[in-house]
Amino acid sequence: MTTAHTVEQVPVTTLANGHRLELTVHTLRGASEGPRMVMFGGVHGDEPMGAETVRRLVAAIDPAALRGTVVLVPVANPYAHAALTRNTPLDGMNLNRTFPGDRGGSVTEQLAAVLCEILTGADYFIDYHSGGNLASVDYAYIHDEGAEMSKAYGCRVLYAGTPYPGSATGWALTHGIACMVSELGGGGQRIDEYLARGLDGTLNVLRTLSMLPGEPVAPPADQVVVGTLSTLRPTMGGTMLCEYGVDRIGERVAKGTVLARIVHPATSEELEVLTAPYEPSILVLGRESMTNVAPGDYGLMVADGSTATPAV
Incomplete structure (x- = not known):
């Protein structure tokens, strides 16, 4: 060939x-x-x-x-x-x-x-x-x-x-x-x-898949499979202030932990708080410390840590 x-x-x-x-x-x-x-x-x-x-x-x-x-x-x-x-x-x-x-x-x-x-x-x-x-x-x-x-x-x-x-x-x-x-x-x-x-x-x-030569690298020892993943979408637009940003992706946090706050960009009024929905929640999608959001935007994404099983 x-x-x-x-x-x-x-x-x-x-x-x-x-x-x-x-x-x-x-x-x-x-x-x-x-x-x-x-x-x-x-x-x-x-x-x-x-x-x-x-x-x-x-x-x-x-x-x-x-x-x-x-x-x-x-x-x-x-x-x-x-x-x-x-x-x-x-x-x-x-x-x-x-x-x-x-x-x-x-x-x-x-x-x-x-x-x-x-x-x-x-x-x-x-x-x-x-x-x-x-x-x-x-x-x-x-x-x-x-x-x-x-x-x-x-x-x-x-x-x-x-x-x-x-x-x-x-x-x-x-x-x-x-x-x-x-x-x-x-x-x-x-x-x-x-x-x-x-x-x-x-x-x-x-x-x-043996399509390239060489010994494959083993998957991470802590790799898990989760069955539930949820997107946290703000219902109010404004300035999104992340307390768990991109540098925290992969972390497990307790249910109810404040992940981000939506504030009015001109008055500083707190419009909405996004919290971790699962015990524990695994952060898989995050934003920088400050970004604009519109109602319904992808704010954060978390996996349900209680569904996590070793990938083995």
């Missing part, structure tokens, strides 16, 4: 101004036959950490050392990526709620349909996400089909959650593809650390 790195511009559709929307797809073919791994970054445009992780993986994976094939799409939603928005600006749709899409539909529906075509025939799939423009996150989803990938990736908290309807992972699992979703970094904080962890974690996944 001849090694190769090919780059293809896969057409999606043509816009009203005549611009041709395309996806850049890298294919790394290894020196020997083996599994097919697909990786997506940038499904949500306000999560450039995933796109950058996949871009760096293109250079980090040596086809000469590879067994099988790795297909990488660094920017799965180009217009959302350019606008730094979660949803596609052209139709307002969330790409990760649109799979399997529709080749005859709107821009986002056509993107989903093309991405499904790229996923078809894969053995493994990793979807890279992060905390968006203002928050950092640190966990990975774990599914029965692909559990070894999630453990090898190295996050200390693994979430055994059901995929969202219309997500790429949900579609892939129903088509027999083993999956992992990375939720790592974001918010412009600790960028180099999170990028290094995403890169190293993925290479360790490939070693675990």
Whole structure:
């Protein structure tokens, strides 16, 4: 089997101004036959950490050392990526709620349909996400089909959650593809650390699957699987003052602990207090010490520590 790195511009559709929307797809073919791994970054445009992780993986994976094939799409939603928005600006749709899409539909529906075509025939799939423009996150989803990938990736908290309807992972699992979703970094904080962890974690996944040579690094000794994860969304907008910020992600805190306060930006009136809902609560998504929030924003995210079991 001849090694190769090919780059293809896969057409999606043509816009009203005549611009041709395309996806850049890298294919790394290894020196020997083996599994097919697909990786997506940038499904949500306000999560450039995933796109950058996949871009760096293109250079980090040596086809000469590879067994099988790795297909990488660094920017799965180009217009959302350019606008730094979660949803596609052209139709307002969330790409990760649109799979399997529709080749005859709107821009986002056509993107989903093309991405499904790229996923078809894969053995493994990793979807890279992060905390968006203002928050950092640190966990990975774990599914029965692909559990070894999630453990090898190295996050200390693994979430055994059901995929969202219309997500790429949900579609892939129903088509027999083993999956992992990375939720790592974001918010412009600790960028180099999170990028290094995403890169190293993925290479360790490939070693675990015997797609790259070398002995895999063992998962963290304190890695746990949790069954419940909740987003704390403020009902009032204002200035969010975090008492447990990005530097506290991963900590366990007692139920009722004050995690953040929402204050009026002009009068300093305290509008709302966000507290830990579980005994204990494990912080998995946080913000910097001060950020603006609107009603319903992702404020913080915590896992129910009482559901935690060793990942072993």
